[in-house]
Amino acid sequence: MDGDVADLSALSQLAKQKDAWLMVDDAHGMAALGHTGAGICEAQAVTQHDVQILMGTLGKGFGTAGAFVAGSTELIDYLTNFARPYIYTTAMPASIAAATLASLNIIKTEPQRRTHLNDLIAHFRKEAALLGFNLMTSHTAIQPLLVGDAEQALAISNELKQQGIMVTAIRPPTVPQGTSRLRITLSAAHSVDHVDRLLSALNGLADIYPSIKKLDNTHGVSS
Template sequence: MGFDLAADLAARREQHRYRQPQIMDGPCGRHALVGGQQYLNFCSNDYLGLANDADVIEAFRQGARDWGVGSGASHLVCGHQRPHQDLEEALAEHTGRERALLFSTGYMANLGVMSALLGKRDAVFEDRLNHASLLDGGLLSGARFRRFAHNDANALSRQLQRSDARRKLVVADGIFSMDGDEAPLAAYADACEAHDAWLMVDDAHGLGVLDPQGRGSLFAQGVNPRTQILMGTLGKGLGTGGAFVAGSHDLIETLIQFARTFIYTSAMPAAVAAATRVSLHKSREENWRREKLAELIARFRHGASELGYTLMPSRTPIQPLLIGSDAEAMALSGALQEKGLLITAIRPPTVPEGEARLRVTLSAAHELKDVDALLLALDQVGRRKPDV
C-alpha cells in the first residue's frame, strides 16, 4: 500500500481542517502585518504586551552583545551561562519554590518531567482537555495512562482510589488553552493528598496573568504549597521564549539527571534568558497590565454576549466564541480578516468534534477601541455561512 500522503492531505482539506502558517512580516504585537496588509491581531498569546516591549528588546540586544546569539551546547556541557542561572533563581523566587530549571520549550518540559518521574509501575491521571504536550508526556512516559472528565475532581478521586500504582501523578492545565477556563486546583490537591499522589500544573496561560503579582494560577487559587510540580512557559505572558519547571531541590536534581529533553538539547540563547529577567520583573511590578486586561475582557464579554455569540466560562484573556461547524468557523474567520481582524479558527483535533471556535485572545497591548472594532465587525458579519 505504501504511504498515500496525498489522499490523507486531500481528506483533511475536505474536512475544512487543512492548516497553513501565515507569514508574519512584522513583530508580535497589537497589529500583525500579513501580505503587505495590517490587521488587528486577536490571536497571539502575548497577554501582557511584553513581546515587543522596548525594555525587553534592549535587554535582549545587550544580552546578545555580551553573550552572543547561541549557547553553543547543552546545559550540562558548557551551555549553562550566567544569565541562565540568574533567570532560574529569579523564577524560583517568583514562584515561591526552592529551585527552577529551564527548558527550550513547554512541550519539552512536559515530556521531560513525566519521562523522568514515571515508569511502567506508575500511573498518570490527566484532565480530558489537557494540552497535547501533557497528553503526549503521559503516553510516552510508559506509565498507566488515565483521563478523567474535564474539571471533575470527583471523577479524579475515584480513579486515584482504584489505583495501586507505585507513583501517582495528577496533571492539569492551570488555564485551558482552548476554553480559557481554570482547573479546580484546590479540589485536585484534596484528591491528591487523600490518595498519596503528586499534583503537576502546567500554568503556561496563567503565569503573568493571574494574581496581583502575576504569579499565576497556584497563587490565585491558594494552592502553591500543595502543588509539587509547576511548569510555566516564557513565550506567552512573559513575551520571550522557552519554559521552566519549578519545585523542590530534589525534583530539580532529578530532572537534571533523568529528563532527556533537558539533557540532550542545546540551552536557549543567554540573550533570551537576559531579556526574560526583565520581562519577569515588569510582569511582577506593572500590575496596570493585568488591570487593563481585565477591562478589555469585561468589554469584550459584554459586547459579544449582547450580539448573541456563545461565550465560554472564562475570566482570562482567552475568550473563545463557540461556533460548532468547522466550515462555519473558517468562514467567520475569513470574513473578519476581510475587515482587518486576524483571529484563528480552531478546529478538531485541537478541540472536540462539533466545537470549532474562534479563539479570541486579548493583550494589554490592545486598546478599548480595538475591542470595539472587533465587536462592530462581529455584528456586521454575523454567523457567516460557508460557501457551498
C-alpha cells in the same frame, strides 16, 4: 481551549487522597493571573504543598521563548540529572534569558497591565453578550466564541484576517466535534478601540454566519 480555570484546591485534595502528585501546566496563567502575575497558583493561594510540579512557558505572557519547571530541590536535581531532552538540548540563549528577565520585572512591577487586561475582558464579555454572541463561561484572556461547524469557524477566521484581525479557528481534534470555535485572545497590548473593532467586525459577519449568535446556534457543547 475554553479559557476556564482549574480548581487547584479540589485537584490537590484528590491527588492527596490518591497519594499522587499534582502537576500544573500554567502556560496561559503566567503573567495574566495572580496579584504579581505569578499565575494560577498565586491566584488560588496554593503552595508547593498542593502543587508539587509547576511548569510554565515563556512564549506566551512573557513574550520570549522557552519554559521552566519549578518544584522541590529533589525534583529539580532529579530533572537536571535525568531529563534527557533538558540535558541534551542547547541551553537558552543569553539574549532570551535577558529578555525574559526584563519581562519578569515588568510582570511583577506593572500590575496595571493586568488591570487593563481584566477591564478589556469585562468590556468584551458585556458587549458581546448584549450583541447576543455565543460566549463561553471564561473570565480569562481566552474568550472563545462557539461556532459549532469547523468550516464556518475557519471561514469567519479568514474573514476577520481580511479585516486585519487575527482570531484563530480552533477545530477538532483540538476540541470535540461540533464545538469548533473562534479563540479570541485578548492582551494588555490591546485597547478598548481594538475590542470594539473586533465586536463590530463579528457583528457584521453574524449576518452571513448566524451560528456565532446565541439564538441561531443549534450546537451545544458536547462532552
